[in-house]
Amino acid sequence: MPRSSTFPLLAVTAGLASMLSVAQASDDNSAVPGVEKSTFGQLPDGRTVDVYRLTNANGITMRxxxxxxxxxxxxxxxxxxxxEDIVLGFDSLEGYLSDAYRKANPYFGALIGRYGNRIAGGEFSLDGTTYQLATNDGSNHLHGxxxxxxxxxxDAKPSENQNGVGVILSYISPDGEEGYPGKLETEVTYTLTESDELDxxxxxxxxxxxxxxLTQHSYFNLDGEGSGSILDHYLMINAEAFTPVDDMLIPTGEIRPVDGTPFDFTEPTPIGERIEQDNQQLLRGKGYDHNFVLKREAPQSEELVMAARVWEPDSGRLLEVETTEPxxxxxxxxxxxxxxxxxxxxxxxxxxxxxxETQHFPDSPNQESFPSTILNPGETYRSHTVYRFSTRNGL
Incomplete structure (x- = not known):
C-alpha cells in the first residue's frame, strides 16, 4: 500500500539475509537479528505462556x-x-495476572477484541436481535x-517475510463468547521491519x-518507560474533527471540528499544553480519552494514511503512526x-x-452515522497499522 510522506527514518541496514531463527532467548542485549522464543510463565491452569523476542539488524528489540x-x-x-524500553508493562507474567493489575485494568500492550473501546449499555441490535454483552466499564462494555x-x-508461531521478522498470533473466539454472535477466527501478525517499524x-x-x-493498546513514553510524565511530548494528529462524548464516555454521535478547541493537534503541540483547560470534554475524560476522525482524501479508502506523530525533545525519539482505520x-x-x-x-x-489506538469509532454498532463495524460471513476483516520509530533533533 502507498505510504504518505514522513519525517526522515533511521538508517536502514540492507537485507534480511535469512534472519529467522527460533531459539531460547537470553537476558542479555546481544541478540542477533531474528526471533527467539522462551518461557514467560504459567497461567493458573498450568498452560505455558511463551515470549518471543524480535530483533532487527539495527538493534531494535521487541518482546x-x-x-x-x-x-x-x-x-x-x-x-x-x-x-531504552519505551512501552509500559512488566517483566513477569505475575504482573499481568496480579489483583492490582486486574483492578486497574490498563490493558498494557495488549491486543483488544472483539471490540476495541466502548459499546453503550453493553448491548446492540443486529438483524432484529438484541445482544447483551458484559458491562465491565460501569454500565458499558469496554475492550471486549x-x-x-x-x-x-x-496460538503463536514465528514468521519471516520480505520486510522483517515477526510473530503470527491466532485465536478462535467461539459463538457467544462475551455475548457476541458467530465464531470469529482471528489472526494478528506483528512484524518488526528493517525500516524500524512495528507493522x-x-x-x-x-x-x-x-x-x-481490533486494536493494539500499548502505552508509550518516548523518554523511556518509568521516566515520568508524557506531558512534554509533542503530538500531531492528522484529524480536523473528533467525536465528543457524554459523561459515560460514549460518543454523542456528533462529529465536532477540532479548530479552536484543546483537541486541535493539527500542528505539533505539547500534550500538556491545554490538558488542564476548563473544557467539558477534557473534564469528562479526565484529560484526553477521545476518538479522532482521521483525515483522508477518500473516506472509504483502505490505504495507509498518516494518523499521528509524537516527538520527545530530551531523547529525540519520534513515533509515527499510519493506519487503514478511520x-x-x-x-x-x-x-x-x-x-x-x-x-x-x-x-x-x-x-x-x-x-x-487505531480503530473504528466507539459505539459504532449503536451509531448509524458512524462507519460500520459489522463483519458478515464470507467477508474478511482486514486492518493494517504501522508504528515507525526514528529520531530527530528538533521539529
Missing part, C-alpha cells in the same frame, strides 16, 4: 507474549544511540468484556454477522495513579504513558 498478544517491551535508540482478547492465550496486520472471519473492531483513540494515561510498578521498579504515575 511479545502469547497471553493477550501483549507487547511487554520495545527497545529503541535515542538521538545519541542509547537504547470481562474475558476479552487481552486475557486469552493465543501490525489484523484479519478475521465469522460464521454470523458480528461487530469487529479513527484514532488518543489516551493520555489519565487513570494511571501510581498503584502499578513497572519494569524498572518505578511507579506508573498519572499521565506517565500515552496510547494511540
Amino acid at each position: 511479545i507474549i502469547n497471553y493477550g498478544g501483549i507487547i511487554v517491551s520495545l527497545k529503541t535508540p535515542d538521538a545519541q544511540g542509547n537504547f 468484556g470481562d474475558q476479552g482478547f487481552d486475557k486469552v492465550l493465543w 501490525i496486520v489484523y484479519r478475521a472471519t465469522t460464521t454470523k454477522p458480528t461487530p469487529v473492531n 479513527g484514532l483513540q488518543f489516551y493520555s494515561g489519565n487513570f494511571l495513579d501510581g498503584s502499578l510498578s513497572g519494569k524498572q521498579g518505578s511507579d506508573y504515575e498519572h499521565r506517565s504513558g500515552f496510547a494511540l
Whole structure:
C-alpha cells in the first residue's frame, strides 16, 4: 500500500539475509537479528505462556507474549544511540495476572477484541436481535468484556517475510463468547521491519454477522518507560474533527471540528499544553480519552494514511503512526495513579504513558452515522497499522 510522506527514518541496514531463527532467548542485549522464543510463565491452569523476542539488524528489540498478544517491551535508540524500553508493562507474567493489575485494568500492550473501546449499555441490535454483552466499564462494555482478547492465550508461531521478522498470533473466539454472535477466527501478525517499524496486520472471519473492531493498546513514553510524565511530548494528529462524548464516555454521535478547541493537534503541540483547560470534554475524560476522525482524501479508502506523530525533545525519539482505520483513540494515561510498578521498579504515575489506538469509532454498532463495524460471513476483516520509530533533533 502507498505510504504518505514522513519525517526522515533511521538508517536502514540492507537485507534480511535469512534472519529467522527460533531459539531460547537470553537476558542479555546481544541478540542477533531474528526471533527467539522462551518461557514467560504459567497461567493458573498450568498452560505455558511463551515470549518471543524480535530483533532487527539495527538493534531494535521487541518482546511479545502469547497471553493477550501483549507487547511487554520495545527497545529503541535515542538521538545519541542509547537504547531504552519505551512501552509500559512488566517483566513477569505475575504482573499481568496480579489483583492490582486486574483492578486497574490498563490493558498494557495488549491486543483488544472483539471490540476495541466502548459499546453503550453493553448491548446492540443486529438483524432484529438484541445482544447483551458484559458491562465491565460501569454500565458499558469496554475492550471486549470481562474475558476479552487481552486475557486469552493465543496460538503463536514465528514468521519471516520480505520486510522483517515477526510473530503470527491466532485465536478462535467461539459463538457467544462475551455475548457476541458467530465464531470469529482471528489472526494478528506483528512484524518488526528493517525500516524500524512495528507493522501490525489484523484479519478475521465469522460464521454470523458480528461487530469487529481490533486494536493494539500499548502505552508509550518516548523518554523511556518509568521516566515520568508524557506531558512534554509533542503530538500531531492528522484529524480536523473528533467525536465528543457524554459523561459515560460514549460518543454523542456528533462529529465536532477540532479548530479552536484543546483537541486541535493539527500542528505539533505539547500534550500538556491545554490538558488542564476548563473544557467539558477534557473534564469528562479526565484529560484526553477521545476518538479522532482521521483525515483522508477518500473516506472509504483502505490505504495507509498518516494518523499521528509524537516527538520527545530530551531523547529525540519520534513515533509515527499510519493506519487503514478511520479513527484514532488518543489516551493520555489519565487513570494511571501510581498503584502499578513497572519494569524498572518505578511507579506508573498519572499521565506517565500515552496510547494511540487505531480503530473504528466507539459505539459504532449503536451509531448509524458512524462507519460500520459489522463483519458478515464470507467477508474478511482486514486492518493494517504501522508504528515507525526514528529520531530527530528538533521539529
